[in-house]
Amino acid sequence: MLVIKTVDELQDVLFRVHSAGKSVGLVPTMGALHEGHLSLMKRARRENQATVCSIFVNPTQFNNKEDLEKYPRTLEADLKLVEEYMDFVFAPSAEEVYKVPATEHYDFGDLEKVMEGPMRPGHFNGVGIIVKRLFDWIRPDKAYFGEKDFQQIAIIKSLVRQCNLDIQIVPCPIVREESGLALSSRNKRLSEYEHTQAANIYRILKESLELKTDSVAEIKKFVANEIEKIDVLKLEYYEIVDGETLQPVNSLNDSNSIVGCITVYAGEVRLIDNIRYK
Numbered sequence: 001m002l003v004i005k006t007v008d009e010l011q012d013v014l015f016r017v018h019s020a021g022k023s024v025g026l027v028p029t030m031g032a033l034h035e036g037h038l039s040l041m042k043r044a045r046r047e048n049q050a051t052v053c054s055i056f057v058n059p060t061q062f063n064n065k066e067d068l069e070k071y072p073r074t075l076e077a078d079l080k081l082v083e084e085y086m087d088f089v090f091a092p093s094a095e096e097v098y099k100v101p102a103t104e105h106y107d108f109g110d111l112e113k114v115m116e117g118p119m120r121p122g123h124f125n126g127v128g129i130i131v132k133r134l135f136d137w138i139r140p141d142k143a144y145f146g147e148k149d150f151q152q153i154a155i156i157k158s159l160v161r162q163c164n165l166d167i168q169i170v171p172c173p174i175v176r177e178e179s180g181l182a183l184s185s186r187n188k189r190l191s192e193y194e195h196t197q198a199a200n201i202y203r204i205l206k207e208s209l210e211l212k213t214d215s216v217a218e219i220k221k222f223v224a225n226e227i228e229k230i231d232v233l234k235l236e237y238y239e240i241v242d243g244e245t246l247q248p249v250n251s252l253n254d255s256n257s258i259v260g261c262i263t264v265y266a267g268e269v270r271l272i273d274n275i276r277y278k
């Protein structure tokens with residue numbers, strides 16, 4: 001496995017891989033890797049002749065300076081974890097990635113007007129900037145993203161359409177702890193108590209599937225009430241949306257694809273998760 005720090009070397013190496021006619025799978029990450037990331041890497045390994053992952057805590061997608069500073073950075077451990085699955089790791093500095101300043105502006109329309117969009121102004125533009133740059137430098141055939149970031153996948157699919165890129169976006173299922181808590185790099189920042197209590201998020205989402213109602217208002221009320229019962233959890237939002245357009249629905253009969261997306265604070269740590277109703 002080759003660890004690459006500069007864009008020049010990355011493009012050089014990838015030029016040779018493409019010239020040899022090999023298919024390339026990319027797994028973009030911000031490091032602090034866990035089994036969720038590894039599930040993407042295993043799949044990328046199975047489906048491609050060459051595999052690349054990026055490890056880069058991207059400053060332009062953080063609208064909160066403290067969140068950026070506290071984001072876990074564990075490069076040495078990450079490199080050991082991915083060795084088995086990746087041919088190349090791109091682990092640049094921020095100076096390297098933003099040698100050309102980040103002036104790009106993407107318009108994701110209604111996709112960015114809901115949920116994480118208003119809560120984290122500028123976040124999706126920052127994601128668009130880094131992902132487009134990675135796509136341009138690496139030119140992967142397939143790129144793998146975890147479904148925990150459900151809205152992010154819709155945004156990246158939109159980026160691919162807008163920029164007319166020939167890249168297949170491969171969404172991969174959420175990986176959970178035995179408790180049900182979705183794996184996330186942010187889980188490392190939870191206290192032991194918060195960690196235990198955070199498992200209630202998925203329990204409550206699953207219970208909401210069993211309610212005998214099609215009314216989204218009733219389902220949202222149930223989830224909000226149940227979250228409120230857990231002392232360290234604070235609901236930011238629970239939205240039930242069309243799985244393609246991400247626009248809120250009123251009834252589970254409104255679309256063939258419906259997903260509930262939740263953001264909850266466990267103490268100071270912001271966690272997201274989602275569940276499919278249909």
Ligand code: PAF
Pocket residue numbers: 028029030056058061127130131149152
């Ligand atoms: O999902 C993430 O880890 C990040 O948003 C991504 C896609 C690697 C871009 O920095």
